[in-house]
Amino acid sequence: MLLSCCGVALTSETHWLCPSSCRCNATVLELNCSLGQLTRVPDGLPQEAKLLNLTHNAIKTLARQQFHALTKLLDLDLSNNLLVIIEVEAFLGLQSLRTLRLSHNHLKIIPVGAFASLTNLQLLDISSNQILVFLDFTFRELAALRFMKAADNDVVYISHQAFTGLTSLQELHLDGCNLTAMPTEALTQLSVLRSLHFHRLGLTALPNYSFSHLVHLKELVISHCPWLESLSGNSLFGLNLTSLTIKHGNLSAFPYIPLHHLVYLIYLDLSFNPITYIHANLIGDLLRLQELHLVGGSLLRIEIGAFRGLAHFRLLNVSRNRLTTLEIGAFYSVDTLKTLGLDNNPLACDCRLVWVVQRRLYVDFGGNPPTCITSVQLQGWNFLDFPEAELPDLLTCRPPRILNRKAQVARLDQGHTVVFSCSAEGDPLPSVRWLNPQLRPLLPIGRVRALSNGSLEVRYAQPQDSGTYLCVASNAAGNDSLRVSLHVRAFPSSSKKPFRLKGWSAFPSAVPGVNGNSKLPFDVKTLLIAATIGFLSFFSSVSVCFIFMFLWSKSKGQIKHTATIAYVPRSAMSSSNGGTSNYMETGRFTMKLI
Ligand SMILES: *[C@@H]1O[C@H](CO)[C@@H](O)[C@H](O)[C@H]1NC(C)=O
Ligand SMILES: *[C@@H]1O[C@H](CO)[C@@H](O)[C@H](O)[C@H]1NC(C)=O
Ligand SMILES: *[C@@H]1O[C@H](CO)[C@@H](O)[C@H](O)[C@H]1NC(C)=O
Ligand SMILES: *[C@@H]1O[C@H](CO)[C@@H](O)[C@H](O)[C@H]1NC(C)=O
Ligand SMILES: *[C@@H]1O[C@H](CO)[C@@H](O)[C@H](O)[C@H]1NC(C)=O
Ligand SMILES: *[C@@H]1O[C@H](CO)[C@@H](O)[C@H](O)[C@H]1NC(C)=O
Ligand SMILES: *[C@@H]1O[C@H](CO)[C@@H](O)[C@H](O)[C@H]1NC(C)=O
Ligand SMILES: *[C@@H]1O[C@H](CO)[C@@H](O)[C@H](O)[C@H]1NC(C)=O
Numbered sequence: 001m002l003l004s005c006c007g008v009a010l011t012s013e014t015h016w017l018c019p020s021s022c023r024c025n026a027t028v029l030e031l032n033c034s035l036g037q038l039t040r041v042p043d044g045l046p047q048e049a050k051l052l053n054l055t056h057n058a059i060k061t062l063a064r065q066q067f068h069a070l071t072k073l074l075d076l077d078l079s080n081n082l083l084v085i086i087e088v089e090a091f092l093g094l095q096s097l098r099t100l101r102l103s104h105n106h107l108k109i110i111p112v113g114a115f116a117s118l119t120n121l122q123l124l125d126i127s128s129n130q131i132l133v134f135l136d137f138t139f140r141e142l143a144a145l146r147f148m149k150a151a152d153n154d155v156v157y158i159s160h161q162a163f164t165g166l167t168s169l170q171e172l173h174l175d176g177c178n179l180t181a182m183p184t185e186a187l188t189q190l191s192v193l194r195s196l197h198f199h200r201l202g203l204t205a206l207p208n209y210s211f212s213h214l215v216h217l218k219e220l221v222i223s224h225c226p227w228l229e230s231l232s233g234n235s236l237f238g239l240n241l242t243s244l245t246i247k248h249g250n251l252s253a254f255p256y257i258p259l260h261h262l263v264y265l266i267y268l269d270l271s272f273n274p275i276t277y278i279h280a281n282l283i284g285d286l287l288r289l290q291e292l293h294l295v296g297g298s299l300l301r302i303e304i305g306a307f308r309g310l311a312h313f314r315l316l317n318v319s320r321n322r323l324t325t326l327e328i329g330a331f332y333s334v335d336t337l338k339t340l341g342l343d344n345n346p347l348a349c350d351c352r353l354v355w356v357v358q359r360r361l362y363v364d365f366g367g368n369p370p371t372c373i374t375s376v377q378l379q380g381w382n383f384l385d386f387p388e389a390e391l392p393d394l395l396t397c398r399p400p401r402i403l404n405r406k407a408q409v410a411r412l413d414q415g416h417t418v419v420f421s422c423s424a425e426g427d428p429l430p431s432v433r434w435l436n437p438q439l440r441p442l443l444p445i446g447r448v449r450a451l452s453n454g455s456l457e458v459r460y461a462q463p464q465d466s467g468t469y470l471c472v473a474s475n476a477a478g479n480d481s482l483r484v485s486l487h488v489r490a491f492p493s494s495s496k497k498p499f500r501l502k503g504w505s506a507f508p509s510a511v512p513g514v515n516g517n518s519k520l521p522f523d524v525k526t527l528l529i530a531a532t533i534g535f536l537s538f539f540s541s542v543s544v545c546f547i548f549m550f551l552w553s554k555s556k557g558q559i560k561h562t563a564t565i566a567y568v569p570r571s572a573m574s575s576s577n578g579g580t581s582n583y584m585e586t587g588r589f590t591m592k593l594i
Pocket of ligand 6: 339
């Protein structure tokens with residue numbers, strides 16, 4: 001077979017001399033030396049060759065100027081060898097080379113100058129090696145390089161000038177597993193980069209200004225970062241992306257703030273992150289967003305208004321989450337929605353999902369139509385199974401009904417606490433809100449607050465709390481409301497405004513008043529008078545004290561105004577080891593007493 005192969009080669013017009021371990025194809029000028037058990041690059045390779053395949057051999061070293069005769073070579077594949085060393089100028093002479101593959105070898109370092117003379121190289125694949133560092137100017141000669149694949153290495157450091165000279169690089173695949181910092185400085189050299197892929201990023205948070213100079217970057221992919229918990233607010237600052245993927249990470253919240261300036265974003269993939277909510281009105285800045293993929297997350301709820309403002313939204317894939325429903329109100333307009341992945345969610349089939357069923361023939365479920373899981377009667381029903389005619393009877397909701405609707409009126413004295421209850425039933429279970437007499441919603445915090453069990457609590461009631469409060473129970477089918485009234489009786493009015501302390505709620509609610517009434521026992525004036533009296537009595541007792549001291553000292557006769565103190569200096573006692581002078585005389589000084 002080899003002979004016939006060589007025979008073919010020899011009969012062709014160019015004088016091919018096919019090395020014994022290779023198969024040569026003279027028509028396409030290809031040398032296939034794959035699986036040839038070669039331990040070194042064979043000698044005497046035909047100079048006309050355009051393609052050289054040396055994969056799956058046992059080559060360990062690429063010596064200097066090994067290929068210098070192959071000036072016409074376009075494609076060199078050395079992947080799946082045992083390469084450990086590439087010498088400087090190993091590829092010298094390969095001035096036509098377009099593609100160089102060195103993946104799946106054992107390279108730990110690439111010396112500066114290894115790629116000398118590869119001025120036409122367009123694709124370099126050094127992935128799946130054990131490269132530890134990228135040194136300054138390693139790729140300096142590769143001015144035409146457009147794609148570089150360097151994923152699956154152990155890179156711990158990328159020098160600041162490592163990517164200098166890569167003036168045409170458009171796509172870069174890196175592995176950040178062992179990087180302790182973003183190679184921000186090195187990336188600034190890549191002025192025309194359009195696509196950046198980080199596989200296995202070892203950081204827990206993406207730092208601010210990580211990519212600030214990559215103005216042409218359109219696509220950023222960060223995948224398999226099990227530690228990545230957050231993106232700093234300005235981490236994507238300076239980017240104008242159309243496609244962003246951050247998947248297989250540990251993000252527990254949707255990164256609203258880091259993303260909000262990406263107004264040209266079309267494609268967003270946050271799959272396989274434990275994100276639980278998409279809140280209302282927070283991604284409306286992504287005006288041009290068309291696709292959101294959030295597969296395999298922990299989504300519990302997509303709030304109504306979540307996709308408000310996204311007029312071009314056409315694909316939502318939230319399969320394999322924990323959603324019980326997806327309401328039409330989440331979308332700006334469902335008419336633009338073409339693809340919906342909603343399978344593998346514990347869906348409760350009720351009126352909230354009617355819109356999906358109604359569109360089941362126009363919307364693409366990607367081959368996996370959603371299935372009802374949590375509804376008792378409809379368990380296991382596939383969305384494509386619903387008969388059109390019975391739809392209104394099958395997917396139903398029960399409007400809320402507030403239970404125990406007896407009139408609740410509370411009359412109480414100022415400072416007391418009252419709880420109004422409001423519980424409602426319905427399907428789906430209604431949510432309960434409270435509105436204050438000014439019809440503003442009450443929050444779960446504060447003195448007057450809505451409790452999580454649906455009750456309203458007014459602590460340390462004040463006269464101004466009086467009024468009619470409204471409990472509103474609502475679900476997708478409607479709402480029901482209940483009024484309660486509160487009358488707070490003030491302390492018997494005095495002519496002055498009552499004095500109120502800032503942190504008054506820390507006081508017991510009812511301070512026994514002077515008249516047996518619950519009234520705070522002081523106002524500003526009383527307090528001032530009390531303070532004045534206090535100060536006056538303090539000053540008078542101090543003065544009396546001084547007078548007594550003066551009289552006593554007078555009675556003791558003439559006061560001595562000086563005192564003389566004699567002492568033995570310390571140095572005198574430890575002269576031998578102290579090293580100071582033998583000053584044996586006792587010291588003496590006189591103080592004047594005042
Ligand atoms: C090169 O040779 C190997 C081993 O014989 C073969 O598997 C492979 O398909 C060949 N490649 C081409 C491009 O012919
Ligand atoms: C790089 O990270 C991988 C996975 O975490 C680890 O197995 C490997 O030892 C690291 N290599 C270096 C050089 O630190
Ligand atoms: C992901 O984050 C959670 C807390 O948010 C933490 O408990 C867990 O250990 C993290 N996972 C990894 C792989 O770091
Ligand atoms: C990142 O920038 C944001 C917004 O300026 C700032 O709030 C935050 O503290 C910064 N984070 C770090 C880690 O510097
Ligand atoms: C951002 O990118 C879009 C297209 O992807 C482009 O039309 C727009 O001009 C860019 N904006 C800036 C400020 O570069
Ligand atoms: C959603 O994503 C999953 C995983 O990538 C895929 O298998 C499925 O087909 C997608 N669904 C749709 C409707 O595109
Ligand atoms: C709600 O909680 C408050 C305080 O915890 C309690 O006083 C009230 O009785 C509860 N209401 C209901 C309906 O369980
Ligand atoms: C529910 O209440 C809102 C106002 O809070 C009102 O606009 C809406 O029409 C009500 N819905 C039903 C079904 O009564």
